[in-house]
Amino acid sequence: MEFEEIRLLKQGETGAVHLVREKGGQDFYIRKILQEPCPIYRELKDCRHPYLPKFYDVAITDNTTTILEEYIEGELLSDIELSEKQAVVLIKELCSVLECLHGNGIIHRDIKPSNIMLAKDGHIRLLDFDIARMPRKDLKQDTRLLGTRGYAPPEQYGFAQTDERSDIYALGVTIQTLLKDKAKKPYYDRIIQKCININPDKRYRCIKQVEQAFSYRKRFALCVQAILIVLLLCGMGIGWRREMHRDRPEDTEDGLVILPAPAQPHWDAETGEGVWGNVTGCNDGSGEVAYHFRLYRRNTDTPPDLEEDTWDLENSMRGNGGIDEEAGTYRVNMTPYLKENGYYYFTVSADGDDIHYTDSPYVMSDVFAYSGEFAPELPAPTGLQWRMFETDSSREYYADWSNLEDYADTDSFRITVYDQDGNEITRNIWTKEYIIYRGDRGIKIQKEYLSDFDNKYRFTVEVLTSRPNEYRSFLLEDPVPEEYFSPWYEW
Numbered sequence: 001m002e003f004e005e006i007r008l009l010k011q012g013e014t015g016a017v018h019l020v021r022e023k024g025g026q027d028f029y030i031r032k033i034l035q036e037p038c039p040i041y042r043e044l045k046d047c048r049h050p051y052l053p054k055f056y057d058v059a060i061t062d063n064t065t066t067i068l069e070e071y072i073e074g075e076l077l078s079d080i081e082l083s084e085k086q087a088v089v090l091i092k093e094l095c096s097v098l099e100c101l102h103g104n105g106i107i108h109r110d111i112k113p114s115n116i117m118l119a120k121d122g123h124i125r126l127l128d129f130d131i132a133r134m135p136r137k138d139l140k141q142d143t144r145l146l147g148t149r150g151y152a153p154p155e156q157y158g159f160a161q162t163d164e165r166s167d168i169y170a171l172g173v174t175i176q177t178l179l180k181d182k183a184k185k186p187y188y189d190r191i192i193q194k195c196i197n198i199n200p201d202k203r204y205r206c207i208k209q210v211e212q213a214f215s216y217r218k219r220f221a222l223c224v225q226a227i228l229i230v231l232l233l234c235g236m237g238i239g240w241r242r243e244m245h246r247d248r249p250e251d252t253e254d255g256l257v258i259l260p261a262p263a264q265p266h267w268d269a270e271t272g273e274g275v276w277g278n279v280t281g282c283n284d285g286s287g288e289v290a291y292h293f294r295l296y297r298r299n300t301d302t303p304p305d306l307e308e309d310t311w312d313l314e315n316s317m318r319g320n321g322g323i324d325e326e327a328g329t330y331r332v333n334m335t336p337y338l339k340e341n342g343y344y345y346f347t348v349s350a351d352g353d354d355i356h357y358t359d360s361p362y363v364m365s366d367v368f369a370y371s372g373e374f375a376p377e378l379p380a381p382t383g384l385q386w387r388m389f390e391t392d393s394s395r396e397y398y399a400d401w402s403n404l405e406d407y408a409d410t411d412s413f414r415i416t417v418y419d420q421d422g423n424e425i426t427r428n429i430w431t432k433e434y435i436i437y438r439g440d441r442g443i444k445i446q447k448e449y450l451s452d453f454d455n456k457y458r459f460t461v462e463v464l465t466s467r468p469n470e471y472r473s474f475l476l477e478d479p480v481p482e483e484y485f486s487p488w489y490e491w
Helices: 040-045 084-103 164-184 186-195 207-245 432-438
Strands: 003-012 015-022 028-034 055-060 065-070 074-076 116-119 124-126 266-268 273-277 290-298 313-318 329-333 342-350 368-370 385-390 395-400 412-419 424-431 443-445 456-464
Touching: 003 028, 040 055, 084 116, 084 124, 084 164, 084 207, 164 186, 164 207, 186 207, 273 342, 290 329, 412 432, 412 443, 424 432, 424 443
Parallel strands: none
Antiparallel strands: 003 015, 015 028, 028 065, 055 065, 074 116, 116 124, 266 273, 273 329, 290 313, 290 342, 342 368, 385 395, 395 443, 412 424, 412 456
8 A cells, every 4th residue: 555645744753753645545644653663553553442543554673663543633632622521521531541551451651631632523532652561570660761741650750660550640630731720629639639649559540440530429419319309209218228228338340349438527626626437447558547638717607519619728647546436436636727717627538448448428527616826825845855664575665745734634745756867757646635544654656666776766746735716736847946856765
């Protein structure tokens, strides 16, 4: 088959792209000549998906790769404005084609709006596979460090071998770009932040999970509609059945269980603690429970709209120390985050391990009226020192201070331990009440954190008030002034 060149579309260091036409014919094609062998195109030739261009011929020599592919008319997503609804539809199409590629072992490695075309038929086509690859079990990192800055994940610059989670990172940045200001909506932002986590292990494990996250809102709305219809038809008779099934976790399509939402999140109005029902199966993979929470500040007591309003702070709480086993609840002192007077709400989600469980939906608390912006600050802990006790079997180490009696029983102390290089080694929070209950003067530091004989350690103490409208927490700025550190503990 012979072709005539119509025009040059792109010329770069790696090769050239031409628009061509078969001699005597009417159909146009794309002919790409790359100055290196690219065997990935042979895999693509057999990979069929409606959102991929067709690859008609691939010829590879020692020094070049020549590809003949489908010519597609349309506009690049980087060049057009999309409504929120259009963007979501196209994002789901992008998930669909990436799922197909990953199912065939192909990692694109350059997902971005300028490599996605909106074709004349109204659907996308994913383009430009010049740096795509297939992961190899014998490699710890990619042999070539390529990608588009801002879209490529850290591991694509030599920190590890790329896999489908690398495409998920770039997908997250692309979602953020396509949604523009709408990306700040809590519903979208949660998906984006999970996609672009620096740690690949904290991202979605597969594209299917991202697609399901975008579909979850619609499924939830349909479920709500169905419940309302049943309520209208059955009246109060549904109460017994709903009570019977309300704690049954829902299965996702990939076999993970959606954790039940934390029950009855609310403020302890006296202490400024956030309280919610502890969720079984909620953990970070280490056996410790884990939750995500978001804090909203309002000028009135009108609750925020979780779909439209942005939160003022997002954080996570990990560790079993907040569990009240008798009450079946989890408690977090929220007072460090209350800065300005106003009305505060928080939302909380149970964190799944992404092995057996996936995160629960966020649920909202009641309101807390904060008026302690200009209240006096609690006194600083003084006389910081290390204390060590010999037991029959081992040694125990405590972070201690001399003015414990200056605080209320419900005030909390946050201990942060640093090594000689300034690295944070561990952090722990105990209440004064718990310290007294334990019969200790200070907070116990697990000895495994102090196990390096060539190192030395020191700690700081911050106080989290339990009377937020009467006293402000004593919190340290970064960098911490030297006078607020304990002496060094040296082996």
